[in-house]
Amino acid sequence: MKRHTIFSAILITLIFMGCNKDKLPQLIYAGLGSGEYTAYTKVDPPHQIMFEYPSSAENYEIDADGDGTSDLKFVFIGSGSSTHTSFSMNVESMEDVEVCTGSESTWAAMLLNNAIIDDNKNWTNKTLIMHNYNYTYESAVVLTGDWTSEGTYFIGFRIKDGKDYRYGWVKITTENGASWVFSSYAIISNI
Numbered sequence: 001m002k003r004h005t006i007f008s009a010i011l012i013t014l015i016f017m018g019c020n021k022d023k024l025p026q027l028i029y030a031g032l033g034s035g036e037y038t039a040y041t042k043v044d045p046p047h048q049i050m051f052e053y054p055s056s057a058e059n060y061e062i063d064a065d066g067d068g069t070s071d072l073k074f075v076f077i078g079s080g081s082s083t084h085t086s087f088s089m090n091v092e093s094m095e096d097v098e099v100c101t102g103s104e105s106t107w108a109a110m111l112l113n114n115a116i117i118d119d120n121k122n123w124t125n126k127t128l129i130m131h132n133y134n135y136t137y138e139s140a141v142v143l144t145g146d147w148t149s150e151g152t153y154f155i156g157f158r159i160k161d162g163k164d165y166r167y168g169w170v171k172i173t174t175e176n177g178a179s180w181v182f183s184s185y186a187i188i189s190n191i
Contacts (some may be wrong), residue, residue: 024188027118028167030111030154032186039066039189043182051087051178055079064168064187065159071097072157072170074130076180083137089130089147089180091155098123100156102146110146110153117156117167130155131177143177150175161190 025037033040041064049058057077061070071094078087091108093099101122102109108128109121132144147153152173158165168187174180 024161024164024166024190026164026167027116028169028186028188030115030117030156030169031113031171033184037188037190038186040184040186042184046181046183048182049074049076049089049180051076051078051080053080056087060182062170062182062185064157064170064185065166070094071159072099072155074180074182075127078178084135086132086134087178088132089145089174089177090127091130092127093125093157096160098125098158098160099128100158101128104146107144107146108155110149111156111169112153115154115156117158117169119165121156123158131174133177147174148177159187166190 028038032038047060049060050056055078060074062072063069064071073092073094075090075092076087079085091099100109100111100117101107101124105122105124106129108130111117129145131147134142152171154169154171156167156169158167166188168185170185171183172180173183
């Protein structure tokens with residue numbers, strides 16, 4: 001009986017020590033826009049970047065944590081002629097921000113809805129390729145990057161917050177890599 005009482009006391013102590021409401025959750029699900037610790041932002045109207053012939057360049061910046069400083073910058077550059085067309089979309093992370101890498105260490109991961117974004121992913125604070133398209137007359141199209149499929153996907157990011165990270169996502173719809181629509185984003189909130 002004495003062992004059972006000691007074991008119960010230790011178990012109760014561990015449970016209460018593990019229930020620290022001040023500690024931020026260390027994961028988020030791509031596309032999840034609600035929850036006790038989730039700050040969700042709908043981009044209204046959605047921001048669209050499109051390739052415009054013969055050339056275009058546009059940036060879109062997101063301040064995911066609302067501190068007045070951009071956390072992510074999406075950079076689109078494209079050019080075209082009768083014999084050559086190329087365009088690319090890259091993502092740059094700002095100070096204390098990392099982006100989830102994809103199948104190559106220089107590519108941004110294209111995450112599906114409900115993908116878990118946590119420490120088990122690979123992370124970097126370097127500029128990552130989302131999509132590169134290159135076509136030369138009488139040659140095959142060359143696509144580079146994980147974002148080569150049309151549809152709606154997510155990019156995962158995390159921001160250093162003391163000893164922990166605040167994980168987040170950006171929802172992006174792409175069409176042939178020439179059109180990019182940013183419609184929402186979310187981050188684990190410390191509020």
